[in-house]
Amino acid sequence: MALSGNAQVAQAARPRVPLTVRVAVVVGSAVVGWLAIAWLGSVLWDEGTSLARHARSAVMALVIACALVLGARRLLDRRPLGTLGLSGGWTAVRDLLRGALSWLLPAAVGLGIAVAAGWLRIEIDATLTETVGVVLLLVVLVLVYEAFPEELIFRGYVYRNLTAAMAPWLAVLVQSLAFAAFGTTLWVVTEGWGVLLERLVLFFGMAVVAGCIRLISGSVWATIGWHLAFQVVMQLFLSSQYLEVSVSSDGVFMLATAVVAFATSTTIAGFLWRGPQNWTRPEPDIAHPR
Template sequence: MWTARPVWAILLTVVATLVAAYSSAVALVVPTSLPLWQRAVAGCVTSLVAVGLVVLWRRRLVHRPWSGVALSWSWRALGHGLLGLGIAAAAILTAQATCVAADACEWVPLSGVGIPLGEVVVSTFISAVLVQGFPEELLWRGNLTDLLGRRWGPGVVLLITSVAFGMLHLVSSGPQDGVGEHVLYVVMATALGFACGAARLRTGSTWAAVGVHGGFHLAKGLVPAQPEELAALLAAWTVALTVAGLALLLRRPARLRSHAAAERP
């Protein structure tokens, strides 16, 4: 089927990512502008749209089982998700602490944002996991990785999905300004894709990739650091995520699983 061919699969994944994101664009609004329950609903819509698109793609177009996306429900899956979250959070907090120590950033207390701490935590989780981590990893490290894995080896798939994921962020809105910061932002997103892909490859579970992606956003959202220059913080995140990805790949390489193999409950 043509939708399983590499170029078309990547392009359709980009389209599906944008459709899922914009299907509940209200979930991306500044936290104070919407009631918490509405943001939770919007986040769930984003995830459900991504699930629906993948189900339709796999059942109607490529005729491949859901197991290929490696998102089974099990205690092992929970462990993989927490592992990814912990690795990403440790990497990002280390990067930010390094920036603070080098006087390139300063910590921003959550108490200073004028929102109850509980609401900040829940809102950040909605954005980190429901809006970004789960739907994007389902599409990129779940479905797309499985489709490309039918044609290429794990290393090639990891490289291609990481670069394509990074390039998608050329259209991302954010605080980056100027050509240099936009380029660094794409490089950082590529490093995030690499770390997520490495977690998927290392564990055989897309939940580990969801954990890495969610952990990245949770760490920088709940323990924020304000940089003097955004480029310094982007560079620190890039290095930290790359090191985390390499650590996942290099640790006990004999136990690495093929990304095309589905996780068993």
Template sequence: MWTARPVWAILLTVLATFVAAFSSAVALVVPASLPLWQRVVAGCATALVAVGLVVLWRRHLVRRPWSGVALSWSWRALGHSLLGIGVAAAAILAAQTACVAVDACAWVPLSSAGIPLSTILVSTFISAVLVQGFPEELLWRGNLTDLLGRRWGPGVVLLVTSVAFGMLHLVSNGSQDGVGEHVLYVIMATALGFACGAARLRTGSTWAAVGVHGGFHLAKGLVPAQPEHLAVLLAAWTVTLVVGGLALLLVRRPTRSRSHATADRP
């Protein structure tokens, strides 16, 4: 089908990302005074829009099984998600700590906003996971990675999806100012896409990519740092995300002994 061809698949993924992002507008701008359950409903709606788009795409346009998006429900999925969260949180905290050490950032207490802690926690989770991590990774590291993997090798798919995901952020507003910061923001988003793709490739599960993406925003939201020089913080995030992605790809899994492997043979 034409929607499975690389160029069209990437363009449609970009379009689907904007559609899901539009549906998340309510979750992103609702005032903090709204009841928490309304914020949860708004975030869940965003995730459901992404799921609906992928289901329609795979069922009616490319006729591929849902299993290709690698989002099975199991205890292993929980482990993969936690692995991704841990890698992303370590990367972001390392970057922000380094920036604070060179006076490029300053730590910001969560209580400084005057918002109840429960509201902060729920709102951060909604934005990090339901609005951004889950729907975007379902589209990019789930559906698109599966479609491109039918034509290209894993390395090429990882490179293409990372660059395309980064270029998507040309229209994102991350408080950047000037051409230099906009370029660094795109490069940082590419590094985030690389770390997410590495998690998907390493584990075979899109839940690991959701964990990396969600963990990135959770760490930023729950351990915030106010940048004095945004360019330095963006560069630091880029470096640590790339290091985290490379660690996922290069660290070898433990192997069983030869006697165990022989005993498993029929």
């Protein structure tokens, strides 16, 4: 029996390989790609954490992530990029800023309380101009190296493929496991088994919150903004890589900022993105004929 035009399109657009294989290929390739970046940084490039090395690594991560998602989306999923949640124009800017605010607002409140109560002291050995310059530098580096590539892969590609086959709340948990495996593997390979539990908990918790924001907002840009705010603040205050910052207690700083933000970001996101939210019904990823 001959197929109708719509049926032929649906059949022709059917993914070439099963969902689990597609996700495993992309996540596994990302692990290999990021390990290659680390190897190049330690063997072929200068030692240390120079700006040039950081910038090269960032560009490589961006290229690898875009190539992985573009290739997998076209060859394995046979679906358009437009359904991943990457809107354009002012909508993207709005979602990115809202995502950043959903982390920055509670973190700022928590940090303010900790400093005012005397639980935490922070000293910055730099002028205002130098501090602003470093913040802008970190925004660019984190966006290119971590926030955009990782969110594109996990809250973009992986999450969207999962929601086509399962309830979105379950997709949030599954992509969180994938992200935790990705991040923890990189840290264990480069730093040793001593960081296993700490990083596993951190990456899983981070991915759950980011996944919920992805569901609430319907936008990958929102999670990019959230991820960007988190990483910039942590690197600015705890790494002292480009700016001399003294924090009296790393633990108190993490509790007052990251933990508070992790616990409240999804609630804030719910106020920033008002509208219906689908937590229970799979969302078919339909390919439209060209």
